[in-house]
Amino acid sequence: xxxxxxxxxxxxxxxxxxxxxxxxxxxxxxxxxxxxxxxxxxxxxxxxxxxxxxxxxxxxxxxxxxxxxxxxxxxxxxxxxxxxxxxxxxxxxxxxxxxxxxxxxxxxxxxxx
Amino acid sequence: xxxxxxxxxxxxxxxxxxxxxxxxxxxxxxxxxxxxxxxxxxxxxxxxxxxxxxxxxxxxxxxxxxxxxxxxxxxxxxxxxxxxxxxxxxxxxxxxxxxxxxxxxxxxxxxxxxx
Numbered sequence: 182x183x184x185x186x187x188x189x190x191x192x193x194x195x196x197x198x199x200x201x202x203x204x205x206x207x208x209x210x211x212x213x214x215x216x217x218x219x220x221x222x223x224x225x226x227x228x229x230x231x232x233x234x235x236x237x238x239x240x241x242x243x244x245x246x247x248x249x250x251x252x253x254x255x256x257x258x259x260x261x262x263x264x265x266x267x268x269x270x271x272x273x274x275x276x277x278x279x280x281x282x283x284x285x286x287x288x289x290x291x292x293x294x
Numbered sequence: 295x296x297x298x299x300x301x302x303x304x305x306x307x308x309x310x311x312x313x314x315x316x317x318x319x320x321x322x323x324x325x326x327x328x329x330x331x332x333x334x335x336x337x338x339x340x341x342x343x344x345x346x347x348x349x350x351x352x353x354x355x356x357x358x359x360x361x362x363x364x365x366x367x368x369x370x371x372x373x374x375x376x377x378x379x380x381x382x383x384x385x386x387x388x389x390x391x392x393x394x395x396x397x398x399x400x401x402x403x404x405x406x407x408x409x
Contacts, residue, residue: 214397223300224338224385224397224399226398269335281326281328282340283340286337287336287337288335
């Protein structure tokens with residue numbers, strides 16, 4: 182099946198620990214994104230990458246880091262510097278015709294205790 | 295500053311009737327607009343989109359209308375079905391087809407379709 186796979190679906194971490202969320206896509210899409218959703222809020226852009234080995238900060242990049250070493254993979258690390266890390270994290274990639282549609286994975290719930 | 299606004303947090307309609315979800319934007323550079331549907335604890339699913347060169351796009355029960363002068367778009371669902379109950383997000387981009395493409399989302403509207 183083609184699609185975007187995020188793992189793990191649920192993750193619990195202690196405060197002060199870094200955690201990495203995985204995102205893999207087999208859609209052959211060049212661009213990938215990380216969004217965060219909080220209750221009652223829209224989706225806010227954390228980081229995005231238009232091509233391998235390149236990425237840009239989104240609106241709320243502080244406390245996060247990413248890498249894009251392969252076209253298929255765009256992992257997100259939530260560092261201890263992120264003040265409110267508990268949220269629902271969504272990975273996405275861009276494709277389609279004319280290439281303006283962003284498709285999302287199933288999301289990962291991160292809870293920091 | 296919220297560039298994409300969905301001013302109605304929730305909407306309730308009867309099955310078979312029309313659902314109208316509204317979205318306003320402030321950035322005049324936005325040239326491509328999308329609607330997504332989202333269930334709890336799942337990723338958003340793309341529904342329908344519209345380019346700024348059009349004022350209407352239709353796909354089955356879903357129609358999106360764009361009024362550029364008012365910076366307003368709406369999603370019409372007719373007839374509404376109980377399975378349409380979900381949160382609907384409006385999204386916009388200022389660089390359709392470009393290399394720096396990203397979406398700005400509204401906060402969403404929870405649609406409940408009652409049987």
